[in-house]
Every structure is written in structure tokens, then in C-alpha cells.
Amino acid sequence: MSDIEFGGGGRRLAPRHDTTPPGPDLGGALARGDIETFYQPVIELASRAVVGFEALARWRGGDAVEVSPDEFLSARQKPTLVAEIGRLMSQRALEQLHQWRSADQGPVGLYVSVNVSLSELESPQFLPELEARLSTTSVPVSALRLEIIEREAMRNPELVISQLNRLKAIGVVALLDDFGSGHSSLAWLSQLPVQGLKIDQAFVRGLPEDTASASIIRALMRMAFDLNLTVIAEGIETAAAADALAAFGCRYGQGYLYAPPLSAEAATAFLIASAKA
Numbered sequence: 098m099s100d101i102e103f104g105g106g107g108r109r110l111a112p113r114h115d116t117t118p119p120g121p122d123l124g125g126a127l128a129r130g131d132i133e134t135f136y137q138p139v140i141e142l143a144s145r146a147v148v149g150f151e152a153l154a155r156w157r158g159g160d161a162v163e164v165s166p167d168e169f170l171s172a173r174q175k176p177t178l179v180a181e182i183g184r185l186m187s188q189r190a191l192e193q194l195h196q197w198r199s200a201d202q203g204p205v206g207l208y209v210s211v212n213v214s215l216s217e218l219e220s221p222q223f224l225p226e227l228e229a230r231l232s233t234t235s236v237p238v239s240a241l242r243l244e245i246i247e248r249e250a251m252r253n254p255e256l257v258i259s260q261l262n263r264l265k266a267i268g269v270v271a272l273l274d275d276f277g278s279g280h281s282s283l284a285w286l287s288q289l290p291v292q293g294l295k296i297d298q299a300f301v302r303g304l305p306e307d308t309a310s311a312s313i314i315r316a317l318m319r320m321a322f323d324l325n326l327t328v329i330a331e332g333i334e335t336a337a338a339a340d341a342l343a344a345f346g347c348r349y350g351q352g353y354l355y356a357p358p359l360s361a362e363a364a365t366a367f368l369i370a371s372a373k374a
């Protein structure tokens with residue numbers, strides 16, 4: 098849209114200047130190697146065993162203040178930089194999986210899920226680049242999962258369905274992230290080639306007392322069961338919430354109750370300790 102607007106009577110208005118402050122300098126952070134990958138364990142609730150990890154981007158600025166990924170990967174960020182983060186995260190996830198697998202650490206089927214933005218899925222380079230990356234590793238394709246936020250997926254439903262179908266054809270598992278807050282319909286969900294849902298932590302936070310959250314989760318669980326989808330709950334902070342989720346039939350979860358996002362070294366130690374428990 099032009100930044101010069103015309104009033105109703107054809108009167109010319111002064112140019113409008115964008116007053117929003119510039120976003121954080123992600124390009125600089127990438128060039129300096131300041132973007133780290135942390136791993137949050139995904140747990141089987143009944144056994145407390147680690148089944149996978151979610152890779153989360155971390156940026157600690159020069160003054161040691163953490164910049165949130167919600168901020169540095171916001172919709173205002175340049176798509177080329179978001180794509181660079183995506184490449185970095187999937188590359189590191191595959192390298193980390195390779196290390197864990199070759200050291201026999203973790204269960205068979207251990208996976209790492211990586212978050213992808215809609216702008217990455219929309220890029221024609223995304224799929225060929227990911228395929229190329231997967232072809233250079235011994236890690237099975239199914240060990241890499243991709244998470245796309247429900248709200249973002251709904252912004253370009255046809256493209257998302259077609260890209261996820263192509264990903265599924267090469268064996269990549271996709272999950273719908275922050276599920277429940279995007280108001281997607283059952284019809285669209287049944288067309289979407291995802292293998293699982295991650296329940297938005299907004300619903301998990303209130304468990305077990307909040308009856309509205311509990312009924313929403315019960316409904317989501319029924320829907321997921323009918324559509325044969327795996328469910329992972331996010332943001333589990335208390336044993337009571339974990340118990341409530343398990344009672345609703347949710348098998349997997351992640352949250353501070355088990356572990357926060359961990360550095361690669363700490364995640365390895367967690368995996369080893371979990372295997373011994």
C-alpha cells in the first residue's frame with residue numbers, strides 16, 4: 098500500500114511515516130553466531146520417559162538479556178532471516194539427533210521437532226532445501242518433526258495443505274502447534290495432513306481447577322481420537338495438571354514440571370538420566 102493517502106475530497110495528505118521501532122537485529126545476531134538451539138524434552142506422561150525434544154531458538158544479546166523468539170521471529174521480521182533460522186535449527190536438530198543415536202542415547206524413535214513459520218512454508222526453496230539436508234544425514238526422516246502454529250496455518254490453508262502433503266510424501270511428520278486457540282474447524286482439520294496436535298498452554302495452565310479449560314481439552318481429545326492424531330500438551334507446570342491431562346487420555350507433554358528448554362549438553366544429561374530412571 099502506498100504511504101501517501103488521498104482524502105475523500107481529493108485533498109492530498111502528508112506522507113505517513115512508519116513510527117514502529119525497528120525489530121531486533123537478527124541478521125547481526127546470526128552473523129555473530131549468537132543464535133543457540135535449546136531442547137525441551139517431550140515426555141510420555143505415564144512413564145516419564147523422554148520420547149523427543151522440541152528445538153527452540155535462543156538469543157542472548159550482548160548485555161546477556163534474552164530476546165524472546167516470539168519477538169525476533171515475529172511477523173515483522175524479514176522472511177529471509179526467518180528462513181535462515183529455520184535452516185540453522187533443522188540442521189542442528191539433525192546433527193544433534195545423529196549424535197544421540199550414534200552414542201545410543203535415548204529410545205528408539207527419539208525425535209526432534211522444529212518450529213516452522215508460514216513464510217518458510219510459502220517459500221519455494223523450503224522443500225527442496227529440506228530434502229537436500231535430509232539426504233545428507235543417516236537420521237531417518239521420521240525423526241524430524243515440523244511444528245506449524247494453527248493460527249498461522251489458517252492464514253494460507255491451501256498452501257499449507259499442499260506443502261504438508263508433500264512433506265508427508267517424503268516421510269516428514271507435521272504437528273499443529275498452539276492448538277485450540279486458532280478456532281479451526283473439524284472439516285479443515287480432517288483435510289490437514291498432520292499427525293499430531295500440541296494443546297496450547299493457555300488451556301493447560303488452568304488445570305485441574307479451571308472447568309472451562311478442562312472441557313475444552315476433553316473436547317480436543319475426543320476430536321484428536323476420532324481423527325487418529327497424537328496429542329502433546331504444552332506448558333505442564335504442576336503434577337496435578339499432568340494427572341488431569343493423563344486422565345483425559347493425553348499421553349505426551351512438555352513443561353517446566355519435567356524440564357525447561359535445555360542447552361544441548363544439559364539435554365544429553367537429561368536423556369541419560371531419564372534412561373537410568
Ligand code: C2E
Nearest residue numbers: 153154166167170186212213214332333334351352353358
Ligand atoms: P512454542 O513452539 O509453542 O514453544 C513453547 C514455548 O513455551 C517456548 O517458549 C517454551 O520455552 C515455553 N514453555 C515450555 N514449557 C513451559 C511451561 O511449563 N510454562 C510456560 N509458561 N512456558 C513454557 P519460547 O522458547 O519463548 O518460544 C516461543 C515461541 O517462539 C514458540 O512457541 C515458537 O512458536 C516460536 N519459536 C521458538 N523457536 C523457534 C524457531 O526456531 N523457529 C520458529 N519459526 N519459531 C520458533
Ligand code: MG
Nearest residue numbers: 151212244274
Ligand atoms: Mg512449538
Ligand code: MG
Nearest residue numbers: 274275295331
Ligand atoms: Mg506451542
